[in-house]
Amino acid sequence: MGSKEAPCHAHAIFCFLLLLCVGTKCLASEFEVTQEASLSVDASPNLARKIPDTLFGMFFEEINHAGAGGIWAELVSNRGFEAGGPHTPSNIDPWSIIGDDSSVFVATDRMSCFSRNTVALRMEVLCDNCPDGGVGIYNPGFWGINIEDGKTYNLVMHVKSPETTELTVSLTSSDGLQILASAAIRVSGTSNWIKLDQSLVAKGTDRTSRLQITANKKGVVWLDQVSLMPSDTYKGHGFRTELISMLMDLKPRFLRFPGGCFVEGSWLRNAFRWRDSIGPWEERPGHYGDVWNYWTDDGLGYYEFLQLSEDLGAAPVWVFNNGISHHDEVDTTAIAPFVKDILDSLEFARGSVESTWGSVRAAMGHPEPFPVEHVAIGNEDCGKKNYLGLYRFQGTIFHEEHI
Secondary structure, three states: OHHHHHHHHHHHHHHHHHHHHHHHHHHHHHHHOOOOOOOOOOOOHHHOOOOOHHHOOEEOOOOOOOOEOOOEOOOOOOOOOOOOOOOOOOOOOOOEEEOOOOOEEEEEEOOOOOOOOOOEEEEEEOOOOOOOOOEEEEEOOOOOEEEOOOOEEEEEEEEEEOOOEEEEEEEEOOOOOOEEEEEEEEEOOEEEEEEEEEEEEOOOOEEEEEEEEEEOOOEEEEEEEEEEEEOOOHHHOOEOHHHHHHHHHOOOOEEEEOOOHHHHOOOHHHOOOHHHHOOOHHHOOOEEEOOOOEEEOOOOOHHHHHHHHHHHOOEEEEEEOOOEOOOOEOOHHHOHHHHHHHHHHHHHHHOOOOOHHHHHHHHOOOOOOOOOOEEEEOOOOOOOOOHHHHHHHHHHHHHHHOO
């Protein structure tokens, strides 16, 4: 009995394997056949879809000094001596000293007349017979100040001295040996701070020059908020004309600002705060951008970005902090103050001159509202724990501002 079943089983297995091989070969043959397909495209004008005008624009980020030292025309780096932090004495980099310990003593203190940026620089001249050219301080700007022959540069600085003193402000070569422009400034002895304005006309070109402030006689003077700007900024709005012209050539339809990671901050305490970036430039406290690791005095602030959008003919897209940074975030139950802060920023941009924040904008020189119709709620935060709580921003902004 067993001898009859074994041949049957073997025969069945042989037939199965034969069919499997034949089927596999047929399948392989089918795949070897070249497959053909056709695609018809109808490019008739009547079927064309217009590309939206708003598709192409620019995303600005304060990174690699794109703003401070870039499109913003301020030539002095750390103009308010705040970059070293609020505690004094502090680092005054990139300011440096002209002279030695026997001729001049320089240190920061908290004697500024500005309540939101209290650090100032105290310079004590120790020599009666100072070296030729005097002693003092100099600022190299952002990797050297580009000074061009025949151009006018506007210097503004705040000073205080208990006794009448003479200062010399100069634009020189990087080693201080060649003088491109110079002016003597008399500071009347007073206990009050004085704002001084001085125009300097360059008699030479140097792309790596520096600003010097020196004295030749013994005495004490405080300095704060030292600014140097070319007189030919774009429309007088503080931007470098040659760079804005390049941006104009791009014909952007929108400008997204002031950045992404710059807005968030590595920690919320160092995030961009729009309130601190508006009003008189001398009163802006500035902040340390801890993502890209450099100080900005925020002369290029919320108002200036809105103005730049208008100058470019681009729709402003305001990127605001939503209570989330790279390393910390606000719980949704405590997000209300952040929502209120953004509503205030929109009132600043869009509100009437009678409104609280619209009146601040008007006082800065722009009574007409800026057409802010689009905002970005934070930056690339979809992986964060409290991201879903951002509906609080979306719903409130839509309800209150109809954006």
